[in-house]
């Protein structure tokens with residue numbers, strides 16, 4: 001049988017992690033392209049943390065870059081970065097930051113058809129290594145297709161200085177692959193959706209590595225940072241292989257998006273996905289206790305109090321979660337959870 005459409009899988013060509021990994025930036029850049037011009041997209045804090053250093057390192061490798069300081073991941077900021085990139089005729093976009101700067105850089109690279117290098121300064125979610133970006137327009141956030149990083153440079157010496165809460169959140173985001181995979185299976189069985197067995201296996205491997213090494217994920221330890229970053233990279237690769245975020249985003253992510261939509265609590269993306277994972281695994285009749293224990297071992301939140309959410313906020317989010325992404329079939333079904341089912345899920349799992 002012939003292929004119905006062209007399949008494309010873009011994987012990072014270089015993944016460099018460890019103490020002082022940033023020193024390799026020039027070498028990595030020169031391996032990717034013969035161009036000697038790039039643009040650095042970063043923020044007020046991260047420019048001091050790594051942006052200026054990267055500019056100097058690239059200069060000593062014969063590469064000229066200009067630095068663009070940007071803010072929130074909005075459509076306007078993406079347009080500004082694209083305009084600046086065209087102006088200096090840069091061939092590579094380097095994103096340096098924790099979340100929004102990376103999102104702006106990879107969406108800009110996607111729109112302009114350029115290579116993108118990801119240099120995370122924290123590891124709070126799997127976006128630092130994925131082909132998706134979260135961009136907001138008129139106050140609402142959307143997940144959009146973006147460029148998979150051609151290279152990921154994860155300097156553990158830099159990332160370890162970020163608050164530990166971020167790393168625990170990143171680990172929780174990878175852990176949420178487990179309910180997401182169950183949702184994917186459900187989409188396959190009930191809706192005939194195609195499942196990529198290789199993407200499935202890579203995504204599951206990443207989550208299992210977090211579970212098996214949970215006690216090694218600790219503050220102020222560079223090895224812990226690398227352990228989590230590696231699995232974040234595998235999650236990103238799984239998404240690239242699948243051609244969608246399916247292997248890393250299901251009902252638990254819908255819960256997180258619903259919480260963000262109602263603008264309640266103070267949970268980070270990965271933290272909300274971790275709590276969502278406990279509930280999603282419970283709804284699947286799967287081992288939610290193992291997810292909860294792992295989150296507790298890592299030091300990621302497992303209760304609403306820890307992310308300043310009330311029970312009523314969480315119920316509202318659970319009841320509307322299925323609407324955040326209607327095209328994606330999950331355990332939440334087409335009509336979502338009832339109020340009493342949402343309340344029971346929160347109580348039985350000890351989340352509320």
Ligand SMILES: [Zn+2]
Pocket residue numbers: 125126173248249253269270273
């Ligand atoms: Zn996520």
